[in-house]
Amino acid sequence: MKVHELIADAVAEEGVEVVFAVMGDGNMKWLTSLEARHGVRTVYCRHEATAAGMADGYARVTGKPGVCSVTCGPGLALLGTTLIIASRNRTPLVVIAGDTPRSDPYYQQRFDQSGFVSISEAMPVDLRGPATAGADLRHCFAQARLGQPSVLSAAFDVQEAELPAEAESYRPSTELTVPRQAISPEPAVLAEAVEILRSSRRPAILGGRGAIVARKELEQLADDLGAVLATTLKAKGLFNGHPRNLGVAGGLADARNRAMLRQADCVLAVGAGLNQYTTAAGGMSPDAQIVQVSLERQELIDGRRTAVDRPGGDARASCYVQGDAGRTVAAIRASLRERAPVSDWDALLEDYDGPEMVQPPVEARPGRIHPREAMATLSEAADEDTRYAVGLGHFWWFPIAFLDGRDASSFLFIPEFGAIGQTFAAALGASVAESRPLVLIEGDGSLMMSVQELDTAVRHGIDIVVVVMNDGGLGAEFHHLEGEGIDAGASRIPAPDFARVAESFGARGARAESLEELGAALREMQAAGGPGVIDVRVDDEVINDWFWETYFAESAALAGASASEA
Ligand SMILES: Cc1ncc(C[n+]2csc(CCOP(=O)(O)OP(=O)(O)O)c2C)c(N)n1
Ligand SMILES: [Mg+2]
Numbered sequence: 001m002k003v004h005e006l007i008a009d010a011v012a013e014e015g016v017e018v019v020f021a022v023m024g025d026g027n028m029k030w031l032t033s034l035e036a037r038h039g040v041r042t043v044y045c046r047h048e049a050t051a052a053g054m055a056d057g058y059a060r061v062t063g064k065p066g067v068c069s070v071t072c073g074p075g076l077a078l079l080g081t082t083l084i085i086a087s088r089n090r091t092p093l094v095v096i097a098g099d100t101p102r103s104d105p106y107y108q109q110r111f112d113q114s115g116f117v118s119i120s121e122a123m124p125v126d127l128r129g130p131a132t133a134g135a136d137l138r139h140c141f142a143q144a145r146l147g148q149p150s151v152l153s154a155a156f157d158v159q160e161a162e163l164p165a166e167a168e169s170y171r172p173s174t175e176l177t178v179p180r181q182a183i184s185p186e187p188a189v190l191a192e193a194v195e196i197l198r199s200s201r202r203p204a205i206l207g208g209r210g211a212i213v214a215r216k217e218l219e220q221l222a223d224d225l226g227a228v229l230a231t232t233l234k235a236k237g238l239f240n241g242h243p244r245n246l247g248v249a250g251g252l253a254d255a256r257n258r259a260m261l262r263q264a265d266c267v268l269a270v271g272a273g274l275n276q277y278t279t280a281a282g283g284m285s286p287d288a289q290i291v292q293v294s295l296e297r298q299e300l301i302d303g304r305r306t307a308v309d310r311p312g313g314d315a316r317a318s319c320y321v322q323g324d325a326g327r328t329v330a331a332i333r334a335s336l337r338e339r340a341p342v343s344d345w346d347a348l349l350e351d352y353d354g355p356e357m358v359q360p361p362v363e364a365r366p367g368r369i370h371p372r373e374a375m376a377t378l379s380e381a382a383d384e385d386t387r388y389a390v391g392l393g394h395f396w397w398f399p400i401a402f403l404d405g406r407d408a409s410s411f412l413f414i415p416e417f418g419a420i421g422q423t424f425a426a427a428l429g430a431s432v433a434e435s436r437p438l439v440l441i442e443g444d445g446s447l448m449m450s451v452q453e454l455d456t457a458v459r460h461g462i463d464i465v466v467v468v469m470n471d472g473g474l475g476a477e478f479h480h481l482e483g484e485g486i487d488a489g490a491s492r493i494p495a496p497d498f499a500r501v502a503e504s505f506g507a508r509g510a511r512a513e514s515l516e517e518l519g520a521a522l523r524e525m526q527a528a529g530g531p532g533v534i535d536v537r538v539d540d541e542v543i544n545d546w547f548w549e550t551y552f553a554e555s556a557a558l559a560g561a562s563a564s565e566a
Pocket of ligand 2 (some may be wrong): 404443444447471472473475
């Protein structure tokens, strides 16, 4: 038996159901035997970054290792961005890459694969030789299962070597790992946290990704305290249906949420990294004491780093409790029993008659769609069970603030590295993983970075509807340049007609110039199944609140002031 056959055996033994790949000399042997000998499905993509991104998306929604394979050298070199993203998300990602022959140091495709993997924040694993091949593969999968994306480099000549006669059959990495364990908080620290909450008159509870498992406990605590509830981006939808739910907090929030959270005197942040978006760079609840509950102390620093240039911006939470979300919140509730709710949030929420968006209302021009209104139409037209993947760009603020989903499982964001062009791949991987309907909301510029994967979606019959928020270019750059008074022409790069692009790949295509057309196209495509693209003509003059406040609010206020003086 050869080493490349063992690789196929190992992938099957690890319980892998699907591998995402682009083929080359460095991986074709084991990939072909994987399907032939083990019947494991292989999804061949058009670009390596998509293969890795699909494995990442698959792993995010299943919690199982996502497996991708690429050839040596240039195949691996295309994965940099995706590896960084997966590592920052702690995705259980396994990449099985070829490597150039040990016997030929001048091979054209050679490069420092392990150095590249390391600076891409993933774990390099070398397939050392036939005697250790099983152990090396096991190590790679074990790392990934513990949340460390790992890349196995398997040299051609090592793959061709025979295993020693005495080699044992492959033992899966689950033998090396254990499931995550709950951590209970220190009683003394817990008492400090309880004291802060007890003296609070306007408490807010902020749930992050780590709080998703503790929804019930957090809502009970909110009811005990009369607290408002909000989430980070990664937990969007967590408290849907609760009467004091405000939605996503911070720079990505709608106007009502922001107006409310500014008045909080205490924020209990659970399973949340408190980064610059979540805290609006320190502006979310400027007068609040922060109690932070998380498993990783690193989270004390990660988010705050971005606010260090503000006075007090790098101060740590008033109280940090290391512990499991569910256990810690249950313990806080038990200690708080005797406190009656005294918050006045209900009255504040009821009396709010402010706008949904901070800036003055703007109407979309004829034949164009207001992105805020597009979100209402999508929320209303989509299947109830829909999962939404949302890309990055100027448009993303609108789905984050205004798109409704059933709960926290209804959304998939890939924000970890601020990279555009990555979400289509993750959405495709998520759609392969589950039968749930999937809608990707993506920018025109972002989609053009990997639009060729419509072909992958068609070949594999992937059920996805891509809603393109088409503003004719790089809106984020456009509004930023305009805001600074610089000619923004270079950022207008109109994309081809997405409906026709989709059709030429064999997918469904539609164009929406009105809300009625958008709703009808989405209903039709979800009913039909398979891949489809809706080219939504959004008004490129509509600015999201975040950009408006950052680049336009000051000059608008000045213009207003001089107009009233005149
Ligand atoms: C890989 C990468 N390249 C470039 C950027 C800079 N960038 C951020 S948003 C954006 C515009 C994206 O355009 P589009 O997808 O159409 O969204 P829009 O901003 O127009 O809503 C760009 C180029 C980035 N963040 N990541
Ligand atoms: Mg755009």
